Amino acid sequence: MTSTHTAPAVQPGTRPPRTAPAVRVRGLRKRYGATQALDGLDLDVVHGEIFAVLGPNGAGKTTTVEILEGFRTRDGGEVRVLGQDPATAGRAWRARVGVVAQDSRDLSELTVAETVRATARYYPAPRDPAEVIAAVGLGEKERARVRALSGGQRRRLDVALGIVGRPELLFLDEPTTGFDPEARRAFWALVRSLRDDGTTILLTTHYLDEAAALADRAAVVRDGKVVALGTPENLGGPQARTPVVRWLDDGRPREERTTTPTALVARLAANAPAGEVPGLTVTRPSLEDVYLDLITPKEPS
Numbered sequence: 001m002t003s004t005h006t007a008p009a010v011q012p013g014t015r016p017p018r019t020a021p022a023v024r025v026r027g028l029r030k031r032y033g034a035t036q037a038l039d040g041l042d043l044d045v046v047h048g049e050i051f052a053v054l055g056p057n058g059a060g061k062t063t064t065v066e067i068l069e070g071f072r073t074r075d076g077g078e079v080r081v082l083g084q085d086p087a088t089a090g091r092a093w094r095a096r097v098g099v100v101a102q103d104s105r106d107l108s109e110l111t112v113a114e115t116v117r118a119t120a121r122y123y124p125a126p127r128d129p130a131e132v133i134a135a136v137g138l139g140e141k142e143r144a145r146v147r148a149l150s151g152g153q154r155r156r157l158d159v160a161l162g163i164v165g166r167p168e169l170l171f172l173d174e175p176t177t178g179f180d181p182e183a184r185r186a187f188w189a190l191v192r193s194l195r196d197d198g199t200t201i202l203l204t205t206h207y208l209d210e211a212a213a214l215a216d217r218a219a220v221v222r223d224g225k226v227v228a229l230g231t232p233e234n235l236g237g238p239q240a241r242t243p244v245v246r247w248l249d250d251g252r253p254r255e256e257r258t259t260t261p262t263a264l265v266a267r268l269a270a271n272a273p274a275g276e277v278p279g280l281t282v283t284r285p286s287l288e289d290v291y292l293d294l295i296t297p298k299e300p301s
C-alpha cells in the first residue's frame with residue numbers, strides 16, 4: 001500500500017537563461033565485442049526541457065545515457081554535456097549533474113533521512129533533504145531503514161538522491177519502474193516542477209503514456225541510432241497520425257489511411273448492403289501505435 005501524497009513544488013531556482021544546448025551528441029559510437037550498441041547517434045537537448053529517449057530493449061538508451069553521465073567510455077563521436085566532455089570532466093561538473101540510474105543503490109542499514117542527508121553533503125548547494133523526502137512522497141518513511149522499503153519506495157529514494165544536489169541536468173533512466181499508478185502521477189508532477197524550476201531532464205522510459213505526459217520532445221532510438229525526433233504529438237511526421245479506417249470487404253480485412261475518414265465511411269456505407277459496413281472501425285494512431293511502427297524493421301520494398 002502506498003501512502004497518498006502530492007508532490008510539492010521544488011523551490012524556484014535563480015539560474016540564468018542559457019543559449020548553449022545542455023547536451024550535444026554527434027556521431028556517437030560504442031561497440032561491445034560483436035555488438036554495435038551505438039552506431040552514429042546524434043542528440044541535442046535544450047536547457048530547460050524534458051527530453052525522452054524511447055526505444056526497444058537493447059536499442060542503446062542506457063549506453064547513451066551512461067556515456068553522457070561519464071560512467072562509460074565511447075569509441076567515437078563528440079559529446080558535450082553542460083559544455084564539457086563527460087569523459088574528462090571533473091568534480092565541479094559532476095555536482096551539476098543528477099543521476100537516477102536503472103539499478104537501485106544498496107544502502108540498506110541507513111534510514112531514508114540519513115541516506116538523503118549523507119548524499120546532500122557531497123554537493124555545494126543541496127536542496128533541503130526533508131523537503132526532497134516529502135517531494136518524492138517518503139515523508140512517512142524518513143525513519144525507515146532503506147532495506148525495509150518496498151521496490152517502488154526504494155525507487156523514489158533513488159529519485160530523491162538524484163535531485164538533492166540541485167542538479168542543472170537530471171538523468172532519469174526508467175524512473176517509474178515499479179511505481180503504482182498514483183505514485184507515477186505524483187512523480188510526473190514532481191518532474192514537471194523540477195522542469196519549471198529550470199532543471200533540464202533527460203528521461204528514458206518504456207512507458208509511452210509517460211513520454212506523452214512529460215516530454216517536451218522525444219527521440220526514438222533503434223539499433224544505436226535516432227530514427228525519429230519530435231514532440232510527442234508530431235513524432236513520426238504528420239502522416240503517422242492520419243486516421244485509419246478498417247472494414248471487411250467480402251470477409252477480407254481492408255484498411256485505408258485518410259485525412260477524411262467521414263467521407264470514406266459515408267462512401268462505404270452507401271455501397272454496403274442495408275447500409276451496415278461489416279467490421280468498421282476508425283482509429284487515430286496513438287503515440288504507442290506510432291512508436292511501434294517506428295521500431296518495427298521494414299521489409300525492403
Ligand SMILES: Nc1ncnc2c1ncn2[C@@H]1O[C@H](COP(=O)(O)OP(=O)(O)OP(=O)(O)O)[C@@H](O)[C@H]1O
Pocket residue numbers: 032033035037055056057058059060061062063064
Ligand atoms: N556491458 C556490456 N557488455 C556487452 N554488451 C552490452 C553491455 N551493455 C550493453 N550491451 C549490449 O549493447 C546493446 C545496447 O544495450 P543498452 O543497455 O544500451 O540498451 P537499452 O536501450 O538501454 O535497453 P533496455 O531498454 O533493455 O534497458 C544491447 O545489445 C546490449 O546487449
